[in-house]
Amino acid sequence: MGAYLASEDGFKPPSAADFNLPPIFGDNPFTTKPIFLAFLSVILVSVFFISASRKALVVPSKLQFAGESVYSFVRNELGRDVIGHEFMRFVPYLFTLFTFILTNNIFGIVPFLQFPTMSRVSFPYVLAIITFVVFHYAAIRHKGLFPYIKEIMFPPGVPKAVYVILTPIEVATYLIVRPVTLSLRLFANMFAGHLLLLVFFLGGDYLLQGAIGLKLVAPFAFGFGIVLTFFEFMVQCLQAYLFTLLTAMFIAGALADEH
Amino acid sequence: MLNRNITPWAAGETLNPLVPHTAELIAGLVAFTLLYLVLRAKVVPKFEKAFAERTDAIAGGIERAEKAQQDAEIALQKYTSQLSEAQGEAQKIREDARVQGAAIIEDLRAKAAAEAARITAAATASIEAERQQAITSLRKEVGALATELAGKIVGEALDDQVRQSRIVDRFIADLEKSK
Numbered sequence: 001m002g003a004y005l006a007s008e009d010g011f012k013p014p015s016a017a018d019f020n021l022p023p024i025f026g027d028n029p030f031t032t033k034p035i036f037l038a039f040l041s042v043i044l045v046s047v048f049f050i051s052a053s054r055k056a057l058v059v060p061s062k063l064q065f066a067g068e069s070v071y072s073f074v075r076n077e078l079g080r081d082v083i084g085h086e087f088m089r090f091v092p093y094l095f096t097l098f099t100f101i102l103t104n105n106i107f108g109i110v111p112f113l114q115f116p117t118m119s120r121v122s123f124p125y126v127l128a129i130i131t132f133v134v135f136h137y138a139a140i141r142h143k144g145l146f147p148y149i150k151e152i153m154f155p156p157g158v159p160k161a162v163y164v165i166l167t168p169i170e171v172a173t174y175l176i177v178r179p180v181t182l183s184l185r186l187f188a189n190m191f192a193g194h195l196l197l198l199v200f201f202l203g204g205d206y207l208l209q210g211a212i213g214l215k216l217v218a219p220f221a222f223g224f225g226i227v228l229t230f231f232e233f234m235v236q237c238l239q240a241y242l243f244t245l246l247t248a249m250f251i252a253g254a255l256a257d258e259h
Numbered sequence: 260m261l262n263r264n265i266t267p268w269a270a271g272e273t274l275n276p277l278v279p280h281t282a283e284l285i286a287g288l289v290a291f292t293l294l295y296l297v298l299r300a301k302v303v304p305k306f307e308k309a310f311a312e313r314t315d316a317i318a319g320g321i322e323r324a325e326k327a328q329q330d331a332e333i334a335l336q337k338y339t340s341q342l343s344e345a346q347g348e349a350q351k352i353r354e355d356a357r358v359q360g361a362a363i364i365e366d367l368r369a370k371a372a373a374e375a376a377r378i379t380a381a382a383t384a385s386i387e388a389e390r391q392q393a394i395t396s397l398r399k400e401v402g403a404l405a406t407e408l409a410g411k412i413v414g415e416a417l418d419d420q421v422r423q424s425r426i427v428d429r430f431i432a433d434l435e436k437s438k
Contacts, residue, residue, distance in 0.1 A: 053305035122283035
């Protein structure tokens with residue numbers, strides 16, 4: 001940020017470069033802020049849910065109730081209602097996915113952290129690859145490898161001539177479009193949201209350095225930045241939900257019998 | 260364009276935000292796996308246990324309540340039937356008592372009547388016997404006295420038993436006739 005203030009050739013709008021944070025310790029590429037945040041989220045989520053579930057009382061304490069609410073939301077709304085009777089196998093994965101993404105997203109508006117881990121595309125890539133592996137593996141285990149490939153390439157109930165265009169589309173959907181859209185949706189939302197907040201807060205900051213007229217406008221920039229922060233919170237929750245929901249739907253599709 | 264990059268790190272990296280970084284891929288995978296293992300081992304089973312116990316507690320509670328209600332209904336039925344039974348029994352006892360009472364009264368009355376008849380009969384018999392005895396003894400004594408008296412008057416001893424008795428009979432018959 002100091003670089004902006006020190007610059008003398010006018011306002012530099014925030015760009016993709018602002019997401020390329022340098023390693024904190026020397027040149028070690030494992031010591032960047034996003035990586036620390038990712039591990040911080042692991043610690044926070046683990047500590048929270050372990051202490052919430054430790055006693056597992058029939059009549060829950062407030063902490064247990066809070067943890068249970070999140071867990072039963074993922075378990076029932078995203079697991080049971082979407083996947084169906086075999087959902088319990090996938091609940092740990094969906095639960096981890098939701099809490100991990102949500103926590104890392106919310107880091108984007110937590111004071112002092114203020115960086116959404118998922119705006120680094122590597123993290124959504126990893127999650128999308130895991131989901132890709134999970135739902136294909138579930139489908140192969142459920143249907144067998146060749147029936148599954150056949151089902152992807154030649155969906156039943158379609159006239160033969162249509163396969164000419166349908167087969168490439170289906171194959172691309174299952175192998176490329178699903179993981180790519182899944183990861184890019186999350187990444188782009190977090191990236192754009194963080195960029196938007198940077199524009200308003202750095203812009204407001206810059207306006208404050210300017211002439212008196214600009215100084216008067218600055219509060220509006222900050223005010224709008226705060227409004228957008230709330231908006232971001234909504235987007236962060238929504239994207240965590242969406243990623244988990246889509247994963248659950250892919251798994252449901254993998255377990256569904258077409259006949 | 261390059262001079263806009265703030266740090267050497269950023270300058271060394273590609274600015275394309277869609278290109279992943281190896282370190283972050285590894286770190287992301289490790290972090291996620293770690294969290295997955297922790298949540299799967301420590302959190303999910305505990306919550307599931309709590310859910311199961313809760314379901315059990317609620318279902319058990321309902322079951323117990325249903326059983327209690329059933330028991331209560333059975334007990335109520337039992338009491339009701341016992342009550343009506345007792346009422347019937349009481350009715351029967353009262354009826355029996357009434358009938359028995361009537362029978363006893365009737366019995367006593369008959370006994371009293373028989374006793375009265377018996378006493379009357381006995382008295383009558385005894386009176387009759389006494390009367391007969393009195394008549395016999397009177398007849399003897401009056402006969403003897405009269406005979407003796409008549410003997411004395413007539414001076415003639417009426418020793419003959421047959422005649423004596425005939426005279427007395429005639430005398431008494433005359434007495435009864437003159438009455």
